[in-house]
Amino acid sequence: MSTAALIQQHLIDPEICIRCNTCEATCPVGAITHDARNYVVDADKCNLCMACIPPCPTGSIDNWRTVPKARAYTVEEQLGWDELPAALSDAELAEWGGSADEAQVAAQAAQAAVASAASSAASVATTGQGEAFRSAAYGATVPPWSAAHPYTNLYGPKAAQKSIIATVTGNVRVTEVGSEYDTHHIVLDFGVMPFPVLEGQSIGIIPPGLDEHGRPHHPRQYSVASPRNGERPGYNNLSLTIKRVLEDHQGNPVRGVASNYMCDLQVGDQVEVIGPFGASFLMPNHPRSSIVMICTGTGSAPMRAMTEWRRRLRASGKFEGGKLLLFFGARTPQELPYFGPLQKLPRDFIDIHFAFSRVSGQPKRYVQDVMRERAADLLPLLQDPNAYFYVCGLKSMEEGVVMALRDVVQAAGLDWEAIGADLKRQGRLHLETY
Known part of the structure; x- marks a missing residue:
């Protein structure tokens, strides 16, 4: 069997992904897409350029599976995942005519292709030749x-502690009342639990309840609006700037789950948080x-x-x-x-x-x-x-x-x-x- 029959398929871990859209916005070939549930990679479009890897704040993008090319996971399959599938065993690969040795060769070939594609992409970004202007480059x-050294992924699905509870100590509207934009400055306090953040990092908020499919809501990402020593200096707290979402990017009415939940919080309420993210x-x-x-x-x-x-x-x-x-x-x-x-x-x-x-x-x-x-x-x-x-x-x-x-x-x-x-x-x- 030809080693070309086995590939290293690029996948996104739905348990860690915070749906920030960075990968899709960065991908130069349109290989990444999403629905209301998951971000996924189209194996037929992905050219292993690796442009999406470094910007990902959680590392969810850095996942691979050795699979037969004829049985690569489809976009539709990935959109239905709640977690990544286990790696195929030698026996499962053998059913398709593959072997452990061929899998190793395929992985090495994929690594070489990644290095070559990354070098080519860097050259294009540097010279500006061969493609239209692309700001992400x-x-x-x-x-x-x-x-300063950032701490990341201290709390989350793959961390020792799945999440941390913060208490709301402030919620103030910071846009003029009567305007269409209802934006709030929200302060969260972490008490005695460590949650170090730097300027430019973000956190994930997990809204309570279930989505329309009966599953827990996935986290929403928000940038931290306070400096490293706290919204109040010397306190273990931080602030967020959150706009109440009442319409989508096309102007259609929609009620944002996390934004409305956060904007309606009262002092003393508790919030489930993961992160921090961003390096x-x-x-x-x-x-x-x-x-x-x-x-x-x-x-x-x-x-x-x-x-x-x-x-x-x-x-x-x-x-x-x-x-x-x-x-x-x-x-x-x-x-x-x-x-x-x-x-x-x-x-x-x-x-x-x-x-x-x-x-x-x-x-x-x-x-x-x-x-x-x-x-x-x-x-x-x-x-x-x-x-x-x-x-x-x-x-x-x-x-x-x-x-x-x-x-x-x-x-x-x-x-x-x-x-x-x-x-x-x-x-x-x-x-x-x-």
């Missing part, structure tokens, strides 16, 4: 060199490092965390920081979380630029438009190895933002592909969109 999968979207810690933050809506959560940590360091006199720039977009000022507190931050601490797209009597302005207007501020930072860029918000903003960075570079007569490759390699451009 420039997103870093490594953290800044001076980032690359982390802020730099070395002196004089600058941070450029670009976000929309609840994508402001990690930006608030980074800004507050820098503010506390500045107040203590223990940190010599570089520049902080924030580009923040929303439809109107009334729908922009933390609008009031942001306006009170001193300009010598942070330079804030707002972009509103639905203000009556004014032209639509998006964050990428404001970025182009501030090209003179961005250009030296794009060339500065101590400046780091963070993008967080809806997936629809990502390409426009990265193209704006490209336009700033090219307008100055510089080589975007070289600078873009440096941003990726040095962990200086981080994309977290959904």
Whole structure:
């Protein structure tokens, strides 16, 4: 039997996956898809480029099974899984004419194909040749060199403890009452149980009850909005920025299970939490490092965390920081979380630029438009190895933002592909969109 008859099939573990959509958004060949239950990989489309592996915050994407090519798990099969199937035994492989030796050879061949595809993908991302502009190709999968060590997956399905219980100690609306966007700032306290987080990390919330199929709800991911020493300094707590979901991306009415559950919580209520997640979207810690933050809506959560940590360091006199720039977009000022507190931050601490797209009597302005207007501020930072860029918000903003960075570079007569490759390699451009 030819070894080509056995393949290493790429699979996603549904027990660990937090449905953050990072893998599907990253995949350059459209091999990853999802339904309301699972994210899955189409074996007929997957080319083993490995682009989806590093950005995954949980490691659920890094799973493989040796299977006969003719019996690869279909998309439909994977969508119905609650857990990964066990690896096929030698006897089961033998039923298809395979052997343990052939399985080992297939695995080695797959590893070689992965290495070759990864090298090819890196070359395309670096040179910009052979494919249309793809913003995800420039997103870093490594953290800044001076980032603090993150703890990940301390609690979850495959951890020693499946989850941790947090108590709600605050729930405040942070968008104007009467606006369509009902966004809340929610504080969770973990008591004496350890739950260390860094700015840029996220957690998973498990809503109570069962879904329409009678199964427990899967976790929903939310970025942490507070700095590493707590929403209240010195306390074992953190905060989240959560928008009540009442319609889907197509504008159809829908009631988000987790968002409505979280926004309706009262002080004293308890919440089941897993995580933390994320090992690359982390802020730099070395002196004089600058941070450029670009976000929309609840994508402001990690930006608030980074800004507050820098503010506390500045107040203590223990940190010599570089520049902080924030580009923040929303439809109107009334729908922009933390609008009031942001306006009170001193300009010598942070330079804030707002972009509103639905203000009556004014032209639509998006964050990428404001970025182009501030090209003179961005250009030296794009060339500065101590400046780091963070993008967080809806997936629809990502390409426009990265193209704006490209336009700033090219307008100055510089080589975007070289600078873009440096941003990726040095962990200086981080994309977290959904």
